Amino acid sequence: MARSLRAFAPALVALSLVAAACGGDGGAAGDGGGGADCNQDIRVGMALDIGGLGDKSFNDAANRGLQDAIADGLVCEENTEFIEADATGSNRDANVQALADGGYDLIIGVGFAFSPGINTIAPDYPEQFFAVVDGFATCGTACDLPNDDLTNVTDLTFKENEGSFLVGAAAALKCGCDTIGFLGGQTGPLIGKFEAGYVAGAKYINPDIEVLVEYIGDDTSAFNDPTKGQALSTKMYDQGAEIIYHAAGASGAGLFNAAVEAGKLAIGVDSDQYQLVSAEQQPLVLTSMLKRVDTAVYDVIAQVGEGSFEPGAQVFGLAEEGVDYSKSNTAELTEDIVARLDEIKQMIIDGEITVPEDPAEV
Amino acid sequence: MTLEDVGRAVQIALVYFTILYLTGLGGLFSERSGIVNIGLEGLMIIGTVTGSYGTHLFTIDLGWGVPWGPIAGLVLGLVAGLLFSSVHAAATVTFRVDHIVSGVVINLVAIGLARFLSQIFFGQATQSDPGQPHLVPFDVPLLADLPGGLGRAFQSMSPVVPVAALLVVPATFALYRTRWGLRLRSAGENPEATRSLGVRVSPLRYQGVLLSGALAGLSGAFLSVEVVYNWREGQTLGLGFIALASLILSNWNPVRLMGAAFLFGFAQAIPLRLSDAPLIRELPPQFIRMTPYVVTIVVLAGFVGRVRPPAAAGSAYEGGAG
Numbered sequence: 001m002a003r004s005l006r007a008f009a010p011a012l013v014a015l016s017l018v019a020a021a022c023g024g025d026g027g028a029a030g031d032g033g034g035g036a037d038c039n040q041d042i043r044v045g046m047a048l049d050i051g052g053l054g055d056k057s058f059n060d061a062a063n064r065g066l067q068d069a070i071a072d073g074l075v076c077e078e079n080t081e082f083i084e085a086d087a088t089g090s091n092r093d094a095n096v097q098a099l100a101d102g103g104y105d106l107i108i109g110v111g112f113a114f115s116p117g118i119n120t121i122a123p124d125y126p127e128q129f130f131a132v133v134d135g136f137a138t139c140g141t142a143c144d145l146p147n148d149d150l151t152n153v154t155d156l157t158f159k160e161n162e163g164s165f166l167v168g169a170a171a172a173l174k175c176g177c178d179t180i181g182f183l184g185g186q187t188g189p190l191i192g193k194f195e196a197g198y199v200a201g202a203k204y205i206n207p208d209i210e211v212l213v214e215y216i217g218d219d220t221s222a223f224n225d226p227t228k229g230q231a232l233s234t235k236m237y238d239q240g241a242e243i244i245y246h247a248a249g250a251s252g253a254g255l256f257n258a259a260v261e262a263g264k265l266a267i268g269v270d271s272d273q274y275q276l277v278s279a280e281q282q283p284l285v286l287t288s289m290l291k292r293v294d295t296a297v298y299d300v301i302a303q304v305g306e307g308s309f310e311p312g313a314q315v316f317g318l319a320e321e322g323v324d325y326s327k328s329n330t331a332e333l334t335e336d337i338v339a340r341l342d343e344i345k346q347m348i349i350d351g352e353i354t355v356p357e358d359p360a361e362v
Numbered sequence: 363m364t365l366e367d368v369g370r371a372v373q374i375a376l377v378y379f380t381i382l383y384l385t386g387l388g389g390l391f392s393e394r395s396g397i398v399n400i401g402l403e404g405l406m407i408i409g410t411v412t413g414s415y416g417t418h419l420f421t422i423d424l425g426w427g428v429p430w431g432p433i434a435g436l437v438l439g440l441v442a443g444l445l446f447s448s449v450h451a452a453a454t455v456t457f458r459v460d461h462i463v464s465g466v467v468i469n470l471v472a473i474g475l476a477r478f479l480s481q482i483f484f485g486q487a488t489q490s491d492p493g494q495p496h497l498v499p500f501d502v503p504l505l506a507d508l509p510g511g512l513g514r515a516f517q518s519m520s521p522v523v524p525v526a527a528l529l530v531v532p533a534t535f536a537l538y539r540t541r542w543g544l545r546l547r548s549a550g551e552n553p554e555a556t557r558s559l560g561v562r563v564s565p566l567r568y569q570g571v572l573l574s575g576a577l578a579g580l581s582g583a584f585l586s587v588e589v590v591y592n593w594r595e596g597q598t599l600g601l602g603f604i605a606l607a608s609l610i611l612s613n614w615n616p617v618r619l620m621g622a623a624f625l626f627g628f629a630q631a632i633p634l635r636l637s638d639a640p641l642i643r644e645l646p647p648q649f650i651r652m653t654p655y656v657v658t659i660v661v662l663a664g665f666v667g668r669v670r671p672p673a674a675a676g677s678a679y680e681g682g683a684g
Contacts, residue, residue, distance in 0.1 A: 278493025
């Protein structure tokens with residue numbers, strides 16, 4: 001008996017490998033009914049980055065933009081699809097390729113790491129449009145990418161430094177202390193913009209304030225490691241930081257765990273994280289730097305639907321309402337702080353304050 | 363660097379120790395019985411997703427002030443790991459598939475299966491909602507009051523940490539002081555001789571592999587339930603393989619495994635807490651973040667010639683009638 005079954009063993013092994021490969025697919029996007037009053041002319045595919053749906057942060061914000069577009073009839077729900085990346089993000093390009101081959105009119109890569117892949121893939125699909133959130137795909141040869149002058153690609157970028165300036169000021173105003181902290185995900189220019197704005201905002205209020213800075217790692221897995229996020233946050237709280245701001249995607253969950261343990265405040269990122277964390281963490285979320293990935297995604301879907309797609313970089317700053325700060329935690333973020341922040345916000349929009357992009361410039 | 367940093371580093375190291383020790387001890391039983399198990403990472407992955415689900419699902423309060431949800435999670439992770447390891451046991455013991463091939467399959471299937479289960483459990487493929495309930499952390503009496511911040515090492519500790527450390531006693535006793543332990547070890551050293559003495563090899567090897575599944579599953583559940591407070595895809599981050607490295611360094615001995623697991627656990631804590639220690643602070647940050655892996659390679663390279671794995675580990679037992 002055993003000996004005859006043995007013949008099937010290689011087949012079983014092969015079958016399980018196929019099962020493993022299939023496990024990587026996402027489902028059809030969202031729930032809620034696809035109404036009859038929707039634009040049947042376009043199909044939208046979205047490739048998510050690591051962190052995935054439910055990260056309470058970046059990917060969820062992108063999905064919210066897609067869901068809003070569906071709710072407003074810009075695209076029909078049955079004509080949308082999203083694919084989640086695997087745990088290391090190694091299949092980002094394959095996912096974009098699959099959506100392109102699937103004939104989607106607009107393919108959105110949610111994360112800067114999609115830039116090289118989309119720069120390479122997009123010229124092969126000239127009838128379809130591509131958008132990269134936080135991307136540098138249109139930067140071309142200047143950024144060591146193969147293709148220049150792509151007419152069907154747009155980069156949706158944000159002035160995170162402006163939003164971070166506001167939460168840095170909020171931290172300094174709130175604590176009146178000498179030390180605050182910053183928890184970054186992956187080292188590099190993108191998260192550097194958050195750091196630069198945050199430090200500059202805090203120093204605008206209190207020039208003598210010390211800002212502790214910790215980064216989790218040097219690759220995109222840094223955005224998916226709450227254990228390290230928590231350890232590094234605890235380190236900064238121990239060193240006297242009263243408030244810590246994170247730009248670390250899903251690793252930020254570790255900051256909120258550390259905040260509960262230390263009984264100190266934290267600042268969220270991308271989405272209004274006050275609304276998304278557990279009940280025990282909620283009172284400790286002072287504010288969040290809102291990055292309206294949802295608005296940007298919604299806008300680009302609208303552009304493709306109207307035939308007004310804008311290739312090149314689209315920049316969303318405070319003036320374009322692409323970044324902001326949240327006011328949900330009224331117990332901690334009191335009215336006088338909000339009044340002061342709104343004043344500073346207007347000064348940035350009016351150009352009276354210039355916010356640096358590089359931590360070295362602060 | 364302060365004493366508090368050292369205390370915190372030990373605190374972090376104890377968390378990683380628990381993960382590495384539970385998983386490594388599982389691997390020890392499997393390999394001592396003669397079955398190489400490189401599927402420990404995959405077994406841990408199944409433990410992380412099911413452990414979080416147990417916590418998520420079990421919201422009934424049975425009273426006595428006990429956090430039943432996390433306990434249900436830990437138990438479910440253990441059971442799921444045990445069930446999943448039965449695939450490896452059946453493949454290697456009954457069907458005599460190459461142990462490495464089967465172990466690789468376990469690791470690959472676990473990734474897909476975890477997503478599949480997550481979609482069913484939580485309605486999203488890559489994580490459960492953060493901030494799940496966990497066991498009440500405690501301060502170790504006396505040790506938590508160590509001066510100068512060293513006491514940090516023993517503050518707000520998960521109750522699973524001492525439980526894992528104390529497992530060394532029953533594990534050592536079972537392995538070296540019981541008839542079962544002698545037979546298990548002999549199945550891994552010389553299965554033909556074992557069989558010739560009238561002891562059936564296959565049941566012993568099944569028991570070894572299932573124990574490894576249970577312990578690796580519990581280890582994964584500890585990670586999601588007690589460390590991160592939710593399930594996240596990829597949260598095992600190769601710790602199953604570092605547990606294997608600890609196992610080799612320990613020379614397949616449960617007592618020495620404690621030291622090996624703590625050493626590798628402490629290496630994990632260096633970039634998180636001791637990056638400004640003397641010597642280490644001279645390194646560029648990228649190298650400091652590499653230290654856990656560099657330590658693993660260097661230590662293994664230095665010791666691997668001096669350890670001796672169970673003689674029959676990795677080979678199928680071809681004798682008749684199991």
